[in-house]
Amino acid sequence: MTVNEDVRTAGEQAAHSDEDLSDAALAASLEGGFSSRHAEVNGVRLHYVTGGEGPPLVLLPGWPETWWAYRKVMPALAARYQVIAVDIRGMGGSGRPEAGYEKKAMAHDIAELARHLGHEKINIAGHGIGAMVAHSYAANHPEATEKLAILNTTHIDESYYEFRIMPRPGDPGPYRWWLGFNLVPEFPEQVLAGDYRPMIEFMFRLSLVHPEAITERDREIYARAYSSREAIVASKSWFQQYQQDIADFNGYGKITVPMLGLAYGPFFEYMQKVLPGQGTDVRVLEVKDSRNYLIEEQPQAVIDAFFEFFG
Known part of the structure; x- marks a missing residue:
């Protein structure tokens, strides 16, 4: 049985059901004195995990993960920064x-959280949906941004309208059916509520070079975070606001703070072409031997890049 197969023994399921997988327990399990906290900001209760000392570094995860996606890099980063995942x-x-759930509004969530924590300026990094929020943060709050890093996902733009529903023979993958799936009213929560694990498994099978980098325990943590009907409806909302996100992006000027792009293979090449047109001080680095989930597959490469870029 391989790690990325959605096959769980009764013993595995029982072990994870008995294990404390709460955010508080997970945060405490990391080296560096991390703790799980909440703050009421901008009309929403935000959960964050923080530890370390130094300049603030805010980390934003993407779908279908949570703050736990940064678990492998947080202890090392906490030696230099106050990490806020x-x-x-x-x-x-x-x-x-x-x-x-517009990315511009979600960026305002982060701005209010930073102010709540007493920070006038922050370094910010994001992956996936989180990268779009991070980009929006730097675009709309440049005075509150030191540096911006985006991992493997540029901000959504007009090109998303060109994704094919039916790929032609020989068209390069992946076929991004999950974008349309999350736009269908009421359907995702009907088929996935109670067990989001099949979606978790599909996305990891698609985008991991090293399946063992995300363990059975990690997958269970993510599946639990998304399996309720309310969680699925909320996560759909990130996709359902894409049209507004594109309109907002079209109104942004260039990012004026230093910007770093980290990506693998084909998307590294795409970032090299696109990002210089989106900022005034841009560098792009390739993270090899990985695909989408590069933070978990190549954590040391991400740590090294962050140390060099954020200083």
């Missing part, structure tokens, strides 16, 4: 209000 609006331990 945030569950964005609708994710994990954060609140799930009915509205406010």
Whole structure:
């Protein structure tokens, strides 16, 4: 049995059901004195895990993960920065209000959280949906941004309208059916509520070079975070606001703070072409031997890149 197969023995299921997988327990399990906290900001209760000392470094995860996606890099980063790994609006331990899932609005969540924590300026990094929020943060709050890092996902733009529903023979993958799936009213929660594990497994099979980098325990943590109906409805909202996100992005000027892009293979090449047009001070680095989940597959490469870039 391989790690990425969705096959769990009764013993494994029982072990994880008995294990404390709460955010508080997970945060305490990391070296560096991390703790799980909440803050009421901008009309939403945000969950974040923080530890370390130094300049603030905010880490934003993407779908279908939570703050736990940064677990392998947080202890090392905490030696130089105050690390603040945030569950964005609708994710994990954060609140799930009915509205406010535009990436510009979610960036305002982070701005209010930073102010709540007493920071006038922050370094910020994001992956996936979190990268879009991080980009929006730097675009809308440049005075409160030191540096910006985006991992393997650029901000959504007009090119998303060109993704094929039916790929032609020989078209390069992946076929991004999950974008349309999350736009269907009421359907995702009907088929996945109670067990989000099949979606978790599909995304990891698609985008991991090293399946063992995300363990059975990690997968269970993510599946638990997304399996309730309310969690699925909230996560869908990130996708359902894409049209507004594109309109907002079209109104942004260039990012004026230093910007780092980290990506693998084909998307590294894409970032090299796209990011210089989106900022005034841009560098792009390739993370090899990985695909989408590069933080978990190549944590040391991410740590090294962050140390060099954020200083």
